[in-house]
Amino acid sequence: MKLTCARELLNHAVQTVQKAVAAKATLPILSGIYMSAKDNKLELQATDYEIGIKCAIDAQVDIPGQIVLSGRYFQELVKRLPGELVGIASSTEDRTIKITAGNSQFNLLSLPAEEFPVLKPLxxxxxxxxxxxxxxxxxxxxxxxxxxxxxxxxxxxxxxxxxxxxxxxxxxxxxxxxxxxxxxxxxxxxxxxxxxxxxxxxxxxxxxxxxxxxxxxxxxxxxxxxxxxxxxxxxxxxxxxxxxxxxxxxxxNRVIPPQFGTTATINTALFMDAVERVSLMAKDGEYNVIKFQFNSDEVIITSNNPDVGKAYETVPVITEGTEIAIAFNAKYITDILKNIGTPELHFSLNTPLSPASIKPVNDENYIYIITPVRTS
Amino acid sequence: MKLTCARELLNHAVQTVQKAVAAKATLPILSGIYMSAKDNKLELQATDYEIGIKCAIDAQVDIPGQIVLSGRYFQELVKRLPGELVGIASSTEDRTIKITAGNSQFNLLSLPAEEFPVLKPLxxxxxxxxxxxxxxxxxxxxxxxxxxxxxxxxxxxxxxxxxxxxxxxxxxxxxxxxxxxxxxxxxxxxxxxxxxxxxxxxxxxxxxxxxxxxxxxxxxxxxxxxxxxxxxxxxxxxxxxxxxxxxxxxxxNRVIPPQFGTTATINTALFMDAVERVSLMAKDGEYNVIKFQFNSDEVIITSNNPDVGKAYETVPVITEGTEIAIAFNAKYITDILKNIGTPELHFSLNTPLSPASIKPVNDENYIYIITPVRTS
The missing domain is CATH 3.10.150.10 (DNA Polymerase III, subunit A, domain 2)
Incomplete structure (x- = not known):
């Protein structure tokens, strides 16, 4: 094999397939990146049998061929090579591959390409x-x-x-x-x-x-x-x-309640900040539990950790339906607030022990269901 | 104690003393931040007996006093408080301290202030x-x-x-x-x-x-x-x-050679990049050793890891004195190149087994001495 390619493209391809290189390889060949050059294309691939990734880039291929290089070293090297072009050539004398770029020359030991489990696209x-x-x-x-x-x-x-x-x-x-x-x-x-x-x-x-x-x-x-x-x-x-x-x-579908007795509309950012602060006092408590009291115009959020202290926050809301007190694992609330992506949300509830939902305002295509925690 | 202060100032003071809070406290009181309020100043301090830090900020002090709060929780909380002002007040009924800001209210358990080893400035x-x-x-x-x-x-x-x-x-x-x-x-x-x-x-x-x-x-x-x-x-x-x-x-002073037989002048960035690449192939070798051949107009940098491969780099230099081959621990070279702070450096050497120096060009006030590695 003998080829020249752009360093940036090669780096892109190596970083793309890198996550499929087996970290702890039971089979040594799976710690390698397989490279195949022909028809002015260089194709890289890696697999750990759970995930397999291929990436093909343009290259000037003088002699076609297949090689496998250690994923770890090749990745570190390509990231640091100087200049704009990289040459890759297999030796005719031994199992080494010569990598050249600017004033740099590396001779990397290769793994036997014929042992690599080449991906067969579906x-x-x-x-x-x-x-x-x-x-x-x-x-x-x-x-x-x-x-x-x-x-x-x-x-x-x-x-x-x-x-x-x-x-x-x-x-x-x-x-x-x-x-x-x-x-x-x-x-x-x-x-x-x-x-x-x-x-x-x-x-x-x-x-x-x-x-x-x-x-x-x-x-x-x-x-x-x-x-x-x-x-x-x-x-x-x-x-x-x-x-x-x-x-x-x-x-x-059976997990999603068909209707709710209470729905509060809340500002996502204010709610997020308050929940995060209150959850500080829940960190060492059982299940990271924080309590919510939904009233008509505010939600009161509280926690109590006997070893640390108590937290009490209020956030303005517009609640339709029955007022309700309920408790949740704080992490399950912050997870959705980080991902909801809209400035306002609907928090809908039935009873203190039945599943609640959190949804973006004006988006019927995203829903999050959360089971409350029973508190004494 | 009862006071009001600016949230940003309080956060600055807490972050300043935080690193002196004992991480694994043999004495529980050392896991706390001590706060003393009087004369419209709030002073925070923490110590683990190796390092002690104090930081004083302006505050409106209504009732002077001293308290100690858990460093970990107080720091996390202050970072997240809303609004511009924070109120801190000790309870007259129990050992809790009330922290208020915006719609947030926290009651933190305090540690006994009289047990804190207050710093006595030298x-x-x-x-x-x-x-x-x-x-x-x-x-x-x-x-x-x-x-x-x-x-x-x-x-x-x-x-x-x-x-x-x-x-x-x-x-x-x-x-x-x-x-x-x-x-x-x-x-x-x-x-x-x-x-x-x-x-x-x-x-x-x-x-x-x-x-x-x-x-x-x-x-x-x-x-x-x-x-x-x-x-x-x-x-x-x-x-x-x-x-x-x-x-x-x-x-x-006895470690610094009075004179050198060889001095090479090198571009710091080019040298750094080349040394980093060559050291990739030295990583698993003994002592991370890479070799340097200083010739009149270039330094050749090489490494050889039998399990991985070989590296060969050249960097242009201007060498005065004898040509010399020498080997160093690559990390000891990259450490100084990251910190030298000038675009060019002088690398001065005597023999393959005697200490060398690296200095910035045009700065007599900084010198780095490095012992070579004997290679067979």
Whole structure:
């Protein structure tokens, strides 16, 4: 292999695939970045079998070929190389790869390229595959507004992922840890009304990585393909695939109360600041519990930590319906306030022990359900 | 105690004393911030017996008094309080302190103020005390350009601190871990020629904290007072005192070679980038060793890690004297390049096994001595 490419493009490609390089590789080859050069393209890929990422860039390819370099060292090096062009050439004498740029010359040991489990893109394998196209900013929004609600502990794997589902008129993402649930919908204009509805559960860490890569300045299409155990996202020069989490995702529609007896309209920023201050006094308490008293024109927020002290805050609200006292895990409230994205919200409640909802004002496509805490 | 003060001033004072709050307090009272209010001043202080910090701010004091609040909670709370004014009042009924701001009200449990080891400023105790005044930007520069050379492991405590010394014409700071040494001098115009010469060793973590607080926009005087076991720095509204490290600091003048057989003049930025790249291939090697070949018009920098690969860089230099091959711990080189602060430097050497020096071009008041590594 022998090629020349732009340093910035190479750095972009290395940073793109880097998160799929296995951190603690049981198989040494998975700690590497695979590079394949032909037809004036250089394609990089990495996989740890949960997530696989490919990125292709332009290059002047003098001799085609495939190599694998240590992901860790190659990444650190490419980030620091001088000048605008980088040369990559495999030695004919030994297993080293020569990297040149400006006055720098590095000879990196390579790993055996034939051992690398090269990704087989879903859409190439199967022409009758399920597909769906969605704009990158829409997909990023679905992820960002729900993913924080996933479970972090592994005891029930299905909840460590988020559900991506398509219906006749929208695409939606749902995440829950069974104590709180976030649902975000996006209406698709050109919805495909055929049989192949999407309903898959994707690991939250893959979705976080995907959201990090969805950063185009102008909206681009993300093509989603899926089969029984895998999903792939392809956009611009990037292909990302992930294993799916198996199992039955619960019927989230049953968790959303059809109506509420009380709805308060609240300024998001004022509410956020007050909840954060009150939760300071709840930090060492059981379950981080803070109490809310919704009155007609204010919500009183309190906490009491016998070792530290008491907090008392009021925030103006407009409440319709019955006044109610209720308690929540403070973190479950601040999580949604950080992600809601509108200056005002509706906080809707029924009884002190039944699920409540938080929704943006004027947005029917985003809802957050939260279970209260029983206090004595 | 009952007072009102500006939230921003209170936050400044709390952040100033915060680093002296004991993190793992063997004595619970040391986890607190002591506050004393009288004569329209509120004074905060904290100490962990190694470092003590006081900060005084204006306040409208209605009832004078002293209280101690948990440093951790008070700091988190003050940072987040709304509005411009904060009220602080001790309860007449129990041990709680009421903090009010905007619509927020907090009742914090207090610690017994009479147990707090209140700082006794050195200059109040003793009118014949040793003192020296120095501009804050000068002192900050002395610290920043030397402190990184201190030892981090505790096996020889004297090297975990830096020497602060005054002579007839300058003030200087010296730090070493015995493998490398940094010396920075500052000429003082109004040097006091009396007997009381400064020669003390201050813990590096106290100096780091001091440098963090020396951030005035216009130069201000820092008054330094010292006695056998203690030093105090006082500037603007801050008083900081530290224990001294006991023991004999070695004669650093003996470490500085009187002359060199080779001196290379190098562009700092180009040299830094090349050394950083070459050190990538040295990371897992013994002692992080990289090699330098100083020729008349270039320095060749190389490393070789049998598990990773080889690096080869050249940087243009102007070398006067003998050509020489030598090896150093790469970290000891990058540390000084990050702190040297001039676009060009002189790298001076004698033999492959004798100490070398790195100095800024056109600055006789800063020198860094580094011991080479023997390679086979």
């Amino acid at each position: 859409f190439e394998k199967n022409t009758t595959i399920n597909t769906l196209a969605i704009k990158d900013n829409v997909l990023r929004d679905l992820i960002k507004r729900t993913i924080f609600a996933c479970a972090t502990e592994e005891s029930r794997p299905i909840f460590t992922g988020a559900l991506l589902e398509s219906t006749d008129k929208d695409v939606r993402m749902v995440a829950t840890n069974t104590h709180r649930l976030a649902l975000k919908k996006s209406i698709l204009e050109n919805m495909n009304n055929d049989e192949n509805k999407l309903k898959i559960v994707i690991p939250s860490k893959v979705l976080n990585e995907l959201a990090r890569l969805l950063t185009s300045e102008l909206p681009v299409d993300v093509h989603i393909c899926w089969e029984k155990n895998k999903v792939a996202f392809s956009f611009e020069d990037v292909y990302l695939e992930s294993r799916l989490i198996e199992g039955q995702y619960p019927d989230y | 200059f109040e105790k003793n009118t014949t005390i040793n003192t020296l005044a120095i501009k804050d930007n000068v002192l900050r520069d002395l610290i920043k350009r030397t402190i990184f050379a201190c030892a981090t492991e505790e096996s020889r405590p004297i090297f975990t601190g830096a020497l602060l010394e005054s002579t007839d014409k300058d003030v200087r700071m010296v730090a070493t871990n015995t493998h490398r040494l940094a010396l920075k001098k500052s000429i003082l115009e109004n040097m006091n020629n009396d007997e009381n010469k400064l020669k003390i060793v201050i813990p590096s973590k106290v100096l780091n904290e001091l440098a963090r607080l020396l951030t005035s926009e216009l130069p201000v005087d820092v008054h330094i007072c010292w006695e056998k076991n203690k030093v105090a720095f006082s500037f603007e509204d801050v008083y900081l005192e530290s224990r001294l490290i006991e023991g004999q600091y070695p004669d650093y």
